[in-house]
Amino acid sequence: MKKILLIATGGTIASRKTGTGLAPGFSAEELLARVPEVRGLCRVEAVQPLNLDSTNISPGDWLLIAEVIEENYGRFDGFVICHGTDTLAYTAAALSYLIQNTGKPIVLTGAQRPIDREDTDARQNLLDSFSYACSGDSGVCIVFGGHVIAGTRARKTRTKSYNAFSSLNFPDIAELRDRRVVRFIPYKGAGEPVFTHKLNTRVALLKLIPGLPPEMFTSFGGLCDGLIIESYGVGGIPDAYLSELESILNAGKTVVLATQVPQEGSDLSVYQVGHRLKEREGLLEPYDMTLEAAVTKLMWALARTREPGEVRRLFYTPVNYDLLF
Numbered sequence: 001m002k003k004i005l006l007i008a009t010g011g012t013i014a015s016r017k018t019g020t021g022l023a024p025g026f027s028a029e030e031l032l033a034r035v036p037e038v039r040g041l042c043r044v045e046a047v048q049p050l051n052l053d054s055t056n057i058s059p060g061d062w063l064l065i066a067e068v069i070e071e072n073y074g075r076f077d078g079f080v081i082c083h084g085t086d087t088l089a090y091t092a093a094a095l096s097y098l099i100q101n102t103g104k105p106i107v108l109t110g111a112q113r114p115i116d117r118e119d120t121d122a123r124q125n126l127l128d129s130f131s132y133a134c135s136g137d138s139g140v141c142i143v144f145g146g147h148v149i150a151g152t153r154a155r156k157t158r159t160k161s162y163n164a165f166s167s168l169n170f171p172d173i174a175e176l177r178d179r180r181v182v183r184f185i186p187y188k189g190a191g192e193p194v195f196t197h198k199l200n201t202r203v204a205l206l207k208l209i210p211g212l213p214p215e216m217f218t219s220f221g222g223l224c225d226g227l228i229i230e231s232y233g234v235g236g237i238p239d240a241y242l243s244e245l246e247s248i249l250n251a252g253k254t255v256v257l258a259t260q261v262p263q264e265g266s267d268l269s270v271y272q273v274g275h276r277l278k279e280r281e282g283l284l285e286p287y288d289m290t291l292e293a294a295v296t297k298l299m300w301a302l303a304r305t306r307e308p309g310e311v312r313r314l315f316y317t318p319v320n321y322d323l324l325f
């Protein structure tokens, strides 16, 4: 039997009703007690490094989860992480960069309703996650609502429904049908895992709106080492911010010119508003990467280097299916 480690971090799945709304309350052992079928699938141990609503999860917590996996990597065949859904896509993307080349499944899951509710999706998601974790090699992924989504491709697209997550610009890796895994994307294989222990958190995401005052653009850019701009369509910068953008780049910061459109990604070469920036040192575009992946990949890359050529190389090296362009 495979040996799987359950890492509980909080979220709705582990929440109880309080007088002031839902808050994490169930322990990892209490979660497992509500899905006794798991013990028929694998040998399982549980740890609980955190117990947070995922609104409160931060990059330090991603590093902590990665550390728990690194410490236990040799002793287990796979990992199931219970996590709130609100920032689950960020955690899955971050873990994809922090733990690369893993052949052991690192599965993130959660629920839209607490595990003690009769109408909960938590039990099904947990059972699916353990079934997937026992089914063979895999990288970091999300198992939710029967879908298996690459850790770099997920977006929470529904706030209430059980099928809360979508895979953006990439097919689901697999599906679970009656706990049977139907794989669509064969796993590429892996060697020795590579763990990273640092992230540069001076990364920010600025969503453009028509008429945003240029000084807001400048002050935002001035505060970070890496600025991701959610622009429009296939990407471009309004004329009104060109000199502000130059100052930000001249200060040695990395700028990623992304798009607010969720599907199909950026292509700066199409319009003059983007083309004029395409070859500018320090300026990158995410192509078909998700914003969650672009944010966490930039944190990972800028923690390793600030040299523009090397940041570019790291950012454009595909990891866990994040980039196809």
Ligand SMILES: NC(=O)C[C@H](N)C(=O)O
Pocket (backbone or CB within 6 Å): 010, 011, 012, 013, 052, 053, 054, 055, 083, 084, 085, 086, 087, 110, 111, 112, 113
């Ligand atoms: N469904 C959920 O898990 C939402 C919750 N607020 C969380 O992200 O922790």
